[in-house]
């Protein structure tokens with residue numbers, strides 16, 4: 581097991597445990613858990629859309645004013661640090677596995693892998709592009725047709741009335757679902773939660789959470805386009 585990583589273009593981590601393969605897997609699992617917790621909490625907050633303009637606008641105001649405005653910045657800092665560490669550990673592990681096998685298999689057959697596990701890398705890249713677009717769309721409003729600062733209900737409803745944008749969200753959410761289906765399961769394995777006795781339950785829980793996130797998040801653009809939320 582290597583104590584440090586020597587991957588070009590990536591910072592060399594010299595903390596013996598963090599730099600090791602298992603250390604980076606733990607970093608990926610723990611930061612994945614933080615990001616997953618955010619996605620789940622974000623979905624619960626967004627569900628207030630179905631209660632009308634007041635509740636979701638109040639929720640947005642609460643986030644912006646929590647701890648005199650400092651709470652949001654603490655959360656943003658934690659999320660950004662988690663996202664950076666998650667991408668760093670994933671990229672360095674990927675480059676290391678490629679470096680270990682410079683010549684491709686002559687005949688490659690998907691044996692123990694699932695479609696979800698095989699889409700982790702490029703799915704992660706598309707999700708990153710989605711997050712950048714999403715921030716420009718609903719946080720900064722620079723790619724929104726009629727952005728009103730503080731009026732979250734208006735921004736979501738008007739934003740999703742543009743069908744190509746809604747379609748992009750739905751595709752991104754399906755990818756997020758695949759990423760979570762495999763990611764939550766891998767996280768359970770890395771953190772030692774895959775005892776043979778509970779393996780089936782851990783697998784089912786990962787799938788259940790992924791479906792919940794996909795159905796919940798896709799419901800917003802669909803509800804707007806169908807005219808159920810206006």
Ligand code: HEM
Nearest residue numbers: 619622626640643656714718719732736749797798800801
């Ligand atoms: C269709 C599903 C989604 C909807 C309707 C939605 C809605 C929103 C809205 C309205 C905001 C702005 C909140 C405000 O200004 O008060 C926001 C911010 C944000 N969303 Fe989403 N979101 C969705 C999915 C996601 C997903 C899947 C992710 C991550 C993978 C995500 C990550 C973020 C982040 C990081 C912010 C910025 C928070 C901040 O720093 O202020 N969102 N979202």
